[in-house]
Amino acid sequence: MSITSDDLRAGLGRIAARASADRDALCAADARLGDGDLGITVADGFAACAELDLPEDVGRAFFEMSKAWQKASSSSFGTLTATGLMAVAKTLKERTEFEPSEIGGLLATARDAMIVRGKAALGEKTVLDGLQAQVDALDACRNDDNLLDAAIRAAANTVMRFQPLPNLAGRARIFADKSVGLPDPGQLALVTMTEGLR
Amino acid sequence: MKKILNDPAAYVDEMLEGLVAAHPEIYHAHAHRVILRAGAKASGKVGIVTGGGSGHLPVFTGYVGRGLLDGCAIGNVFASPSAEQMADTIRAVDAGAGVLCLYGNYGGDVMNFDMAAETVAFEDDIRTTSVAVADDVVSAPRSEAGKRRGVAGMIYPFKIAGAAAEAMADLDEVTRLAAKASDSTVSMGMAMTPCIIPQLGRPSSVIADDEMEMGMGIHGEPGIWTGPIKTADAILDEMFDTLQKDRPLSSGDRVSVLVNSLGATPLEELYILYRRLHARLDDLGVTVVMPLVGRYATSMEMTGATLSILKLDDELETLLRAPAHCAFWSVA
Numbered sequence: 001m002s003i004t005s006d007d008l009r010a011g012l013g014r015i016a017a018r019a020s021a022d023r024d025a026l027c028a029a030d031a032r033l034g035d036g037d038l039g040i041t042v043a044d045g046f047a048a049c050a051e052l053d054l055p056e057d058v059g060r061a062f063f064e065m066s067k068a069w070q071k072a073s074s075s076s077f078g079t080l081t082a083t084g085l086m087a088v089a090k091t092l093k094e095r096t097e098f099e100p101s102e103i104g105g106l107l108a109t110a111r112d113a114m115i116v117r118g119k120a121a122l123g124e125k126t127v128l129d130g131l132q133a134q135v136d137a138l139d140a141c142r143n144d145d146n147l148l149d150a151a152i153r154a155a156a157n158t159v160m161r162f163q164p165l166p167n168l169a170g171r172a173r174i175f176a177d178k179s180v181g182l183p184d185p186g187q188l189a190l191v192t193m194t195e196g197l198r
Numbered sequence: 199m200k201k202i203l204n205d206p207a208a209y210v211d212e213m214l215e216g217l218v219a220a221h222p223e224i225y226h227a228h229a230h231r232v233i234l235r236a237g238a239k240a241s242g243k244v245g246i247v248t249g250g251g252s253g254h255l256p257v258f259t260g261y262v263g264r265g266l267l268d269g270c271a272i273g274n275v276f277a278s279p280s281a282e283q284m285a286d287t288i289r290a291v292d293a294g295a296g297v298l299c300l301y302g303n304y305g306g307d308v309m310n311f312d313m314a315a316e317t318v319a320f321e322d323d324i325r326t327t328s329v330a331v332a333d334d335v336v337s338a339p340r341s342e343a344g345k346r347r348g349v350a351g352m353i354y355p356f357k358i359a360g361a362a363a364e365a366m367a368d369l370d371e372v373t374r375l376a377a378k379a380s381d382s383t384v385s386m387g388m389a390m391t392p393c394i395i396p397q398l399g400r401p402s403s404v405i406a407d408d409e410m411e412m413g414m415g416i417h418g419e420p421g422i423w424t425g426p427i428k429t430a431d432a433i434l435d436e437m438f439d440t441l442q443k444d445r446p447l448s449s450g451d452r453v454s455v456l457v458n459s460l461g462a463t464p465l466e467e468l469y470i471l472y473r474r475l476h477a478r479l480d481d482l483g484v485t486v487v488m489p490l491v492g493r494y495a496t497s498m499e500m501t502g503a504t505l506s507i508l509k510l511d512d513e514l515e516t517l518l519r520a521p522a523h524c525a526f527w528s529v530a
Contacts, residue, residue, distance in 0.1 A: 063320060067282065070313060074273065074280035079309045082281065086316055117309055 001144075002097040005054045005061045011197050012065070016050035018196030019043045026192065030185040033167065033175050037075065038185045042192060044072040045081060059093035062086070076118070077186060080127070083117045084110030100147055104138030107131055124169035125179070127186035130158040134194070148197060155191045159183045199399045201499075206396040210252045210274055217259065221525045224263050231272040231279060232287050233259050244363040244372045245269065245291030248301045248356070249284050249311065251276040253393070254416065256526035257495040258301070261353060263524025266360035267300070275395050275498075276417050278306035284314035289322055296325040296369035300359055300376050302348025303330035327373040331355050333385040333506060335444045336413035336422060349416050350458040350495035351385035351506035353527070354518070361520035375517065382509045384445050386437045389414040389460060389502030390427065412436060416460065416497045416504075430467065434474040437505045447509065449483030454490070454518055456506040461496040463503050468492065471503060487515060494526070 019042045026039030048068035054061040066085035069078050087109045092098055098106070111131040115121065122132050137154035141147055167179040203209055214233065218225045226236040239245070248258045249271030259270045268291040273279035288297045297318075299311045308330055315326040332343060333351035359376035367375070390410045392401035403418040405411050410428065413421030428436075447453065457472045459465070468491050479486055487510060495504070510518065522529045 067317065070281040070285070070310075070317065074278050074283075074306070074310060076306060076309060079281055079306075079313050082313055083309075083316075086313070086320070089320065117312055119305075 002099055004097045005056050005058055008061050009054050012050045015193055015196035016046040019046040019192055022192045026185060026189055029183060029188055032182055033179055038077060038189060041073045041075050041078050042189050045069045045078060048072045056096050058095055058098055059089050062089035062092060080114050080118050084114050087113035100144040104135055108135045120169040125162045125165055125167045125184045126169050127190050129162060130155045130187045130190040133158045152194045155194045159187045199394055201396060203396060209396040224525055228290050229286050231283055233262055234269045234290055235262055239293045241293050242295050243293050243366060244295045244369050245293060245297040246359055246363055247287045247291055247297055247299055249279045250302055250307050253498050254496055260526045261356045261524055265364045265520060265522030266356055266524050278310050281310040281313035284311055285317045288314060288318050288324060288326060292324045298359060298372050298376060299326055299328040300355060301330060302352050303332040327369060329376040329380055331380045333383045335384050335386055340444055347415055349385045349387060350456060350504040351383035353494055354383045354508040355379040357522060358514055358517045360522060361517040379514060383506060384441045385504055385506040386440050387414060387502060387504035388412045388433060389500055391501040392418050393498040393500040430470040431474045434471045438478050441507055447482060447484050451484045452487055452510045453484055454488050454508045455486055456490040456494060458495055458504045459493045460500040460502040462499050462501040488518060
């Protein structure tokens with residue numbers, strides 16, 4: 001079943017509701033390593049996206065989401081999310097629908113753009129590791145009906161897998177030792193976003 | 199906290215309102231925290247935008263003016279403006295010849311300017327280039343010069359690029375000259391008392407009453423050493439020797455120098471530093487062109503100074519001497 005702007009609008013509404021519900025938990029997780037505003041960033045970013053009047057062109061739709069994120073937050077997580085959305089926008093430019101089988105490739109495009117902009121690498125305990133796990137999981141998934149479950153599982157497993165490791169990128173790097181044993185707030189945010197889609 | 203303000207949350211916006219009210223012939227408030235040059239833009243001229251956190255006046259906003267910058271996106275104190283503000287600024291100054299983004303090398307600013315450039319390329323088909331000024335020699339070794347922070351010396355690339363754009367050079371040429379001016383500038387700072395972020399209400403770092411910190415960054419980033427206060431000559435010698443080691447000058451060279459107050463240090467003390475600097479350059483056989491002594495890039499009420507040196511060649515010297523005007527720096 002092809003995905004259109006209407007589907008994106010419905011999905012954004014669901015993610016915004018979930019992001020709003022998870023706001024305080026994400027802020028609390030972030031406060032242990034940073035300035036504690038990640039929950040606000042994620043909730044504001046998706047609230048702004050959910051209010052958009054998305055154009056039929058799905059590329060333009062992702063571009064509008066990118067701009068909404070840029071407006072909602074100047075934090076690095078906000079700008080990185082906007083970067084990923086922009087990369088998808090460029091790939092889908094001038095199309096009115098895309099297929100579920102393309103999602104893994106779109107996530108990989110977003111991941112690559114975010115690595116360049118954030119000057120971070122995989123394995124540093126960031127949201128990028130969650131995206132990478134999702135790309136792998138979608139790649140291995142043979143049935144389109146199972147894509148969302150696979151993506152949710154990949155995001156959640158990434159949080160658990162990286163919890164015993166230190167943060168090596170971004171501001172949390174300063175607290176590398178302290179971060180051992182703590183879930184990464186960015187990886188948790190990806191769980192919120194993906195579970196919200198259900 | 200001893201600060202003159204009404205409300206910490208209004209610090210940035212009330213500062214901008216005052217700046218525009220005082221100099222309406224120079225600055226124009228275009229949109230939320232976006233300041234442009236007053237008057238019509240020159241068709242076909244390359245636009246130059248900057249942006250960054252507040253708390254450094256005259257940097258960044260102050261250098262919007264004729265022969266300098268065309269627009270500035272302004273963030274909270276020590277915080278990057280949003281990519282959206284930057285994109286608004288780029289759109290507003292574009293006069294058909296493209297836009298150079300010229301700003302200090304800080305992670306958040308770099309990320310947001312890159313995002314803004316991508317946005318205006320996608321939506322408005324505006325061509326942009328970017329130069330992140332990285333003049334603070336203490337913040338990374340020369341082998342990793344791209345990781346250095348931008349400090350007071352960034353006003354030289356502002357001036358050089360601004361003059362080139364005013365002379366109707368194209369975007370590639372303005373960008374080349376901005377990068378050349380950036381590569382030709384080295385800076386180093388020291389501080390004696392820290393500054394207070396209004397919304398925090400207390401200093402973000404502490405220096406003991408009888409101590410100074412050599413190499414401290416303009417947001418209070420740690421320097422090389424903290425210890426008893428040295429004499430002006432000893433302070434200048436250490437800064438000059440560090441810059442000299444990083445990018446040596448020799449007899450016959452021509453330079454411009456900036457002895458800058460970080461906010462609270464008085465002109466008297468800057469001239470005591472300059473006296474020694476002049477003697478050191480004289481000994482080397484280096485000629486000084488257009489020395490700048492004063493408050494050009496600050497960290498609010500921080501006590502301290504930075505030394506910046508721009509090594510000149512004919513091309514850079516011509517552009518440095520070209521006419522320019524803003525509220526804080528004029529070249530006739």
